[in-house]
Amino acid sequence: MTEPLDLAGIGIGPFNLSIAALLDSPPHSQRPRLEARFFDRKPGFDWHPGMLLPGVRLQTSFLKDLVTGVAPQSPYSFLQFLVSQQRFYQFLAAELPAISRVEYGQYLSWAAAQLTSLHFDSQLETVDFDGGHFRLHFSDDRQPVAARHLCLGTGKPPWVPxxxxxxxxxxxxxxxxxxxxxxxxxxxxxxxxxxxxxxxxxxxxxxxxxxxxxxxxxxxxxxxxxxxLDETPFTNEYFTPQYIAAFFDLPGAVKQRVVEEQKLASDxxxxxxxxxxxxxxxxxxxxxxxxxxxxxxxxxxxxxxxxxxxxxxxxxxxxxxxxxxxxxxxxxxATGFSQQLPAYLAPLRECLELNDSGQLILDQHFQVQWKNMATNRIYAVNAGRFSHGIAEPQMSLMCWRSATIINHLAGEEIFDTGQGTGMVDWRG
Ligand SMILES: Cc1cc2nc3c(=O)[nH]c(=O)nc-3n(C[C@H](O)[C@H](O)[C@H](O)COP(=O)(O)OP(=O)(O)OC[C@H]3O[C@@H](n4cnc5c(N)ncnc54)[C@H](O)[C@@H]3O)c2cc1C
CATH class of the missing domain: 3.50.50.60 (FAD/NAD(P)-binding domain)
Structure with a gap:
């Protein structure tokens, strides 16, 4: 078994990539670092390559990138990418209404290529818990990886009627x-x-x-x-930390209704x-x-x-x-995606608290409720549509969520996730 990591991230889509990028950005990178590694079954980073049809465009601003909302000084911002590609002035001159998914995918791959904490060709089979650490078992014959805490970021499987x-x-x-x-x-x-x-x-x-x-x-x-898609300003207020704060402690039935009502803001x-x-x-x-x-x-x-x-x-x-x-x-x-418990969690299933629909229950720090959460934490990204609201499956708040998770893991406010005052008074 390997020396235990502080954090093992499972899956390297944009969401866990954002956590990896922030861990390697100031101010976190200027202090004793949390030891983290991230694993993905693919041979290298590739963002939804199967949907890269000609002309497809991002539905969010390029400023809502891996890091900028909480760490504009990070070396992994979209603007750093543009400068590194010597396209900064041409990007501005092009005045794109929305950037292409090809370019955003190139940006994500560029960031991934610089992060040494990412490990590809690593298909996770199961995770179990030995009383002190999680143990990650992969599909090849490598030693299990030990970790104190986990972050689940394996996305959502396609939904078929x-x-x-x-x-x-x-x-x-x-x-x-x-x-x-x-x-x-x-x-x-x-x-x-x-x-x-x-x-x-x-x-x-x-x-x-x-x-x-x-x-x-x-x-x-x-x-x-x-x-x-409703992209108007007051609807965009749903994609703010202030709205999540107003939404989070509403009763479950109210959240369900609100998420349904807001469907067109994201879908x-x-x-x-x-x-x-x-x-x-x-x-x-x-x-x-x-x-x-x-x-x-x-x-x-x-x-x-x-x-x-x-x-x-x-x-x-x-x-x-x-x-x-x-x-x-x-x-x-084109029937969307489903929310299922990943198969690799099977050995932990009895210890997880699930809601009536069999879904993980998240607290405000994106922490999964489970038996040993006092000592060993499991965070989950892209799993909180009904706990945190419609921003969860989107990239709009991904870096804010990553910072929230890192701060919680470190037990201090390393990144400023301060919410300020929103434009709308949601709760009074
Ligand atoms: C075509 C498309 C376009 C989108 N466009 C936008 C947009 O413009 N704006 C926006 O805000 N949102 C958009 N989204 C929604 C969302 O931002 C993306 O789906 C995003 O990729 C979700 O990131 P993720 O990290 O949760 O998961 P994913 O990107 O799905 O990544 C999950 C990763 O986990 C890995 N994995 C799975 N199982 C295992 C395992 N057992 N072991 C190891 N690795 C594993 C997979 O290989 C994969 O790399 C889009 C979604 C799609 C499908």
């Missing part, structure tokens, strides 16, 4: 890996299920004939329309994407060369069957309560 699960395969798949798939839509009917940003991005790529020219496109969404489609799709469809009509596109909001998928090469999708129209169906040879599921 039950009726689609038996059909998963080369012609029916979740959108998350679509950019890495080889398939051909030429002359086929395609159905996209899901009316969020991913569904919209897949539709754009299909309209641009990225996988060949299909015979027909069906786009189904449960929502009553193809609804925009809507970028207005720029909606405009681009609408204009593309309109220009197709003007030129008279548009293939058949059926846009179907307010449709709730209820069943799916296969006959030969054809899938039949059955759904309910929520506007007039009629049962309807369409056929397709290819079905793309």
């Amino acid at each position: 039950d009726c689609c699960r038996p059909h998963l395969g080369s012609d029916c798949f979740h959108a998350i890996g679509i950019a890495n798939r080889t398939f051909n839509l030429r002359g086929k009917r395609v159905a996209i299920v899901g009316g969020g940003q991913s569904g919209a991005e897949v539709l754009q790529a299909i309209l641009d004939e990225y996988w060949g020219r299909p015979a027909q496109i069906n786009w189904l969404s449960r929502r009553s329309n193809f609804a925009p 809507g489609i970028s207005p720029a994407t909606l405009k681009a799709i609408y204009r593309r469809l309109y220009e197709g009509q003007v030129r008279g060369d548009l293939f058949r596109v059926r846009l179907m909001p307010g449709r709730e998928l209820q069943g799916m069957a296969r006959q030969g090469d054809t899938y039949r999708l059955a759904y309910r129209n929520r506007l007039d309560a009629t049962q309807q169906q369409c056929e397709a040879e290819v079905v793309i599921l």
Whole structure:
């Protein structure tokens, strides 16, 4: 067994990467450091490569990067990246309304390449607890890694509707890996299920004939329309530490209702994407060369069957309560992500406190409630939508959350997470 670490981070997506970057930034890097290592199963850092379709853009400001909100002096900020790439002036001249996900992914990879605490090719199989330390067991034959505290950052698995699960395969798949798939839509009917940003991005790529020219496109969404992401200033107040403070100690049922009400603040489609799709469809009509596109909001998928090469999708129209169906040879599921306990936590399961939905319970420091939390802490990122609010799965507050976790772990206010006064008085 190795010498115990202070912190083992499991998974290296942007969220644990932000913790690693802040641990290596002043003021933390100027004091006796917490010994931390982070592990990921991938061979190197790569941010959602399977969704890097042409032209896709970040939905958050580039200033909401790994570190800037709490440590603008950090060497891992987006501005440091721009300067290092000698693109600072051109970036300003370009006046981008939103930066591309390609560029943001390059920034994250640039930061990851400089951090010696990151370890790739490390697939965690299980974590157990020996009474004093956690022990991380990997899929290869290396020694288990010992750690006093953990931070869970393994993201969320794709969610697939039950009726689609038996059909998963080369012609029916979740959108998350679509950019890495080889398939051909030429002359086929395609159905996209899901009316969020991913569904919209897949539709754009299909309209641009990225996988060949299909015979027909069906786009189904449960929502009553193809609804925009609300990016207006008072809605952006939900993505502030002040709002989280107001939200955190509300009763569970109230939080649930509020999170549902605020869905479009985080899960809507970028207005720029909606405009681009609408204009593309309109220009197709003007030129008279548009293939058949059926846009179907307010449709709730209820069943799916296969006959030969054809899938039949059955759904309910929520506007007039009629049962309807369409056929397709290819079905793309832009159906989002689920919240499940990671399998590697199985040995600890009996010691974890879970809520009625079987989810981890987090305190305000993003600490998981479990039997030995007085001595050994488990933090979790991207696991607190119903405890901390809709900002949790987004990058908006990632560096503030990372600083909150580091301060709590260190037992002192190393990073200033002070909340100041927000624009809105939420609680009085
Ligand atoms: C296509 C897409 C675009 C998005 N765009 C935005 C945006 O513009 N703005 C915004 O605020 N949010 C956006 N989000 C939401 C969110 O910010 C991202 O999903 C973000 O990547 C979440 O980071 P994460 O660190 O929680 O998880 P992930 O990025 O999912 O990373 C989890 C990591 O854990 C690793 N892992 C999993 N299991 C194991 C294991 N057993 N052992 C070792 N490693 C493991 C995986 O390999 C992976 O690298 C987007 C999400 C998607 C899917």
